[in-house]
Amino acid sequence: GDSVTQMEGPVTLSEEAFLTINCTYTATGYPSLFWYVQYPGEGLQLLLKATKADDKGSNKGFEATYRKETTSFHLEKGSVQVSDSAVYFCALGGGKLIFGQGTELSVKP
Amino acid sequence: DTGVSQDPRHKITKRGQNVTFRCDPISEHNRLYWYRQTLGQGPEFLTYFQNEAQLEKSRLLSDRFSAERPKGSFSTLEIQRTEQGDSAMYLCASSPGSERSEKLFFGSGTQLSVL
Numbered sequence: 411g412d413s414v415t416q417m418e419g420p421v422t423l424s425e426e427a428f429l430t431i432n433c434t435y436t437a438t439g440y441p442s443l444f445w446y447v448q449y450p451g452e453g454l455q456l457l458l459k460a461t462k463a464d465d466k467g468s469n470k471g472f473e474a475t476y477r478k479e480t481t482s483f484h485l486e487k488g489s490v491q492v493s494d495s496a497v498y499f500c501a502l503g504g505g506k507l508i509f510g511q512g513t514e515l516s517v518k519p
Numbered sequence: 520d521t522g523v524s525q526d527p528r529h530k531i532t533k534r535g536q537n538v539t540f541r542c543d544p545i546s547e548h549n550r551l552y553w554y555r556q557t558l559g560q561g562p563e564f565l566t567y568f569q570n571e572a573q574l575e576k577s578r579l580l581s582d583r584f585s586a587e588r589p590k591g592s593f594s595t596l597e598i599q600r601t602e603q604g605d606s607a608m609y610l611c612a613s614s615p616g617s618e619r620s621e622k623l624f625f626g627s628g629t630q631l632s633v634l
Contacts, residue, residue, distance in 0.1 A: 508564065
């Protein structure tokens, strides 16, 4: 069945460091790909999405490109802030979503 | 847009008891989803509704679980004869239902602890 695999956390970075969180997927067909974020004490919220191959989703300085050839959707940000500390979930689907296990990011000042 | 609300926020129960959770989606959202999340894992899909119709149920949803959305607005998730393995965060999400790849709006969840 369809599945999503994320790099394990926690990831600890200093402020202004470059961030990459790896996400690979297995799916039949051509699903949409998403990154959701969960800030401490809050519900999951959509960060960005891409609906077809080679699409790039972007929001709040985060980017991810839908790579069909490598079945990946890695999340990147050029310069992280303390306020980016959260748990990040990669997901695939359309409507019903299949989530990865989440990657906790901690950014230190 | 008042967001998706879930009630209660926390529920502690003894093994064998029945529990019921409520979800109020964003007004006029046609689709409503239930997920379960355990510590250190991503949310797992349980079931979803298009208006009042329950269109899909996961194999994770045993016979002890039942969900309803009687008037196409709020939804309830009931777990009968709870087991310790049911301890988890139960998340509700809603979406307008107009696009295939639309954004889901999540509630803050109900944390269930079965003693």
